[in-house]
Amino acid sequence: MSTSAQSVFRNRMARYYGYFTIGFIAVSLLMLLLEVFAGLPTQLIGWAFLLLTFALYATIGVLSRTKVLDEYYVAGRNVPAVFNGMATGADWMSAASFISMAGTLWLIGYDGLAYIMGWTGGYVLLALLFAPYLRKFGQYTIPDFVGARFGGNTARVVAAICAIIVSLTYVTAQVVGVGIIMQRFVGVDYMIGVILGLSGVLVCSFLGGMKAVTWTQVAQYIILITAYLIPVTALSIQLTGFPLPQLSYGQALQRIQVLEQEQGLSKASESPVVPGKFVTSGYIPPFNEGLSNVAAIDAVRQLNTQFGLNVTPPAAQAIPDANKPELGDWRGTPWNFLALMACLMLGTAGLPHILIRFYTVPSVRESRLSVGWSLFFIFLLYFTAPAYAAFSRWQILENVVGKEISQLPEWTSTWARNGLIVIRDLKVLDGVEVGKEPTWVKNLINAGSVVVEDANGNGRIDLAAWEDAGDGKGRAGEISGSAVTKARVDGILQLNELGRTAGDGIDGDLVVLSTPDIAGLPFTIGALIAAGGLAAALSTADGLLVVIASAVAHDIYFRTINPKASLNTRIVLGKTMIVVAAVIAALLAIPRLALIAQMVAWAFSMAASTFFPVVLLGIFWKRANGAGAIAGMIGGLAVTIFYMANNYLNPAFNVLGISHLGSGIFGLPVAIILIVVVSLLTKEPSKEIQDLVENLRNPITDDEGMTKMIDKMAPAK
Template structure:
């Protein structure tokens, strides 16, 4: 009877939500078209368009959060276990397709070409692992969190607490990347500073997750998925139509690749975009981060000389390690795994993974085309133009620090004591020298004179500038493609403006990126809060704590987690995709082995799990730090992004070794493991209903 009631409830909500979200989708498209008309008639400014999209989306998220507020424990942590599979699939897609997928993935492909495909294959392949190995068994276990699974399976609060710390570490790293995305989008969408953008964006996150926990987060994420996928597909479709006459970018991807190869051969002498395994360990992220810290906070930190290790260039090890870490990290992410607690049954969890793959496919199948069409546009219509004629989009994005035009003519009249970051780096490396000949404190250029007409590597002089970085092409006033120093986080957001599309499209893309960042941040903050309030406080320290206290502490921890993420996001230690890759490496090294062994190997015990998690995290963080600061510290050319490979191996060895060297789990636990793997036994009656606050 109860099973039938729950199934009926899910069906009711499924039909109800299908209608409501269909109306929402139509309304959002009509709103975007209306704003586009206002722009075409000159009724509204670009900043006004940005504010309209910002206010609409944040108001909608806040409205869902307020309507979904709850004091029930089941609803706060697992959305009452009544989310239909298709809705959970959309929510999981939004939770999954973070700022890294929306903002950074196409940009990473834009920069790395072939090597960027590791992100596509790793993140997509990870969902196949998740569907086959984890999702139904996690749902059948039927608790609130992943540390819940660890605590019960490995018999004790010690394992639970270690898992909670790992969950916080993984989630905080991941949510920091989302906050960086929020700051970048807000600064471009409405013109506020990056720091203000971080604060305003986080307020939108908190309204949802603070009031309603997983219930509010789930229904907000469904709406956010609709916005982000609409915002992602429209501009690349218009760009495909503009460049090829065919509005199906996925089918015209080959044409774009051919044009890129042709233009790169003309401008660079040889194609680079399709050449595999070019990416090598370097300290570029460290240098960029230190430069931003010096610029923002005047810290005077020493920026090391640029260095990289190309000893394994052309070999696939770094590519394969990154792809593998992204795959197994996907299957070990706490905020994704807990989504399968929110559906009514094991059957629904399997269907939910299928829907998730479908919704994720729509964006991931498009991302390579987005990157290719964007690169084609810049090679064809931006490179080769006079620097003085670069349109306003360049100045706007230069303010964010994601774009620099490094032609030396951009230094004319600049205060020599405050050169732009790219020039300051060249000066620090002594490849660029400024001599203030007239003593006015301003940089003046002149005609180029080669230091050695027979050796271009020796550079030359141009007025008050000299050094190996001063070449004929660097002072000719024509924008060469290598003089476009573009950050990966810029490409998706800036492409509509670069391609000359209406600003409404650019604002729509920014709103989509904001939806992607906020949706993932919501889920991650719930994981951080539940790890502290539920797993550490309620399960380990105060098992008799009232439900009201547990929910209240969870809300406080959401605020604390958001504040911590904001502080960590300010230095922008790496690209968004890189920070997300760190989180995946940490998840791969901590959770994947113990969950896999916990489900499929009865002999695994608590001592082994604790040793495995700690050892895996220590090895991963050590390798990550050492390679990030010194790229010559590596194994087979594997960068810090693939550091989870070594932690995962360590985790498996320690978990298996220590488990075999210590007493086996109890018979009860071994029977639990056997029951988890029985697909014919459903769990729809396993969990109790919501627990109201008294």
């Protein structure tokens, strides 16, 4: 496409999406007015936003359907930089960014900033190290790069398998987000919500591949950023009188500190493990997160609930533990923070579904510009997430914690009815039929922490005033045990009594979704957030499913097994694999193995220890060869998964207090060492490959010469 044609195309698309933005805002305002002045039912509003956005995505998917290979895999290589930046932003800002990042900040405060710093900093690495070189390379997938650069199909297949593992982990997190949103705002079961959401994904990626995905993601970015900014701006005006939440949430942090001190949540205390070491707890002080395996315990409980299993969860383990000083006390040190930030940053630069976005622009110059636009569009959301967390925590500490259960705001009852939160004060047992206790109480009964005695034989649990039963146990009428403390049966909600169905503590994934309810905003604002969260989850899922499908259909089947496969066979196989990958992701999403942000961090750790080192050395070190690349990818991935699995189940397995979220920090150096050592011990790459690297490292010119060089290299075929 000529420069003038590109300009005309860019202007036409800008006009179309400008009309779309105005129309979306107008429809949202109409829904708001109908709710406020005409009493439009909330469930109808939820369905309207769902059907409207899905109809839009389906329309783009149908209009973008294609059987042209370049369009199916790389959107025809004619996406202007600004639109590629928006598509990359949507591809990037998944359910983890939209839903879970503010929730993570809500839960752990300062330490959660590792996500923002890591995810944003990764784009600087992309711009400097990868984007222009990959665009000049000009093929279809990252395993394409590995296969051509390292001269063989074995390296290509290993890269394809790594891409599948990383992308499947990532897409599972998006599916979890879809299920949560559907459950809350449409009122359907979690699994039905997952199926409905994946149906929307398939309409786009199935019909038109990367072409449909790209133009759908542009629309999804507009929806998600609008949905993210409007509610928090309204909340900022409501609480501070200032319309820029990014600049006003300091007031929220000050109020949080006061409330935490009043409620005994913030204090300096001596470490139970290291005498003389003091750690300041609370929301704002940094590096005060201990290690635990609560996520693994929750996952096993989810599996038991969903599938009727009876698997025994791992024994609860937390560090620091005064009874086991040999396990160490890593609170107050920055190692875990730095490891997680590094993994997120390096993983960003190594994610296959982000790297292939730079194949879709018209030129090397546009690839550089698209990274800049991507960073700007991502900045708009990331700069706002801390405000979301601070305002929400302020509201909950002010209006929920410390209140009598009977006087809690209406939104808590709504979310409790939907099974999304649980009020964990034992006062709720008063009058409950014996044997019909809530699941969280049954877990305490099974653990022996609560004993129920129907003393009067009426079949119901009757509570009375709390009394000390001795031996560290309490009694309150017909319940007793170590979990029956005075605070636990007083009918006053404590922060640690806000829980979720299958675990302790409030679910961070609900924070953004619940903000409109917490602030008393109209339901339309909540539905708008739901539409944005769906856009974030679906846009990322689109790109990830295309990566998985192309890894199987293009890299493994066509490039390795059957190079003579017809164009139609390749596209049909690609579409089939999209459906298969979606079904597998739905099954993996059932147990909700961790918070969305945690699952995404796993994907980043794996990408940081596989693709980042192999692409980096593939571009900047001519001596790297196929044997080294294979050893590096396998070794890096193996070490990362080994550390991740062991620390996830047992936090006592750790180095310097680094959790499973930063496990890639151990796989990365192993991958680099293996690539270097094995490459030096084996035959150097051919002259053709070394010439290819020389040409690749001059990304000023475009990729015509590069394509000819790759076409001449038999190993790449």
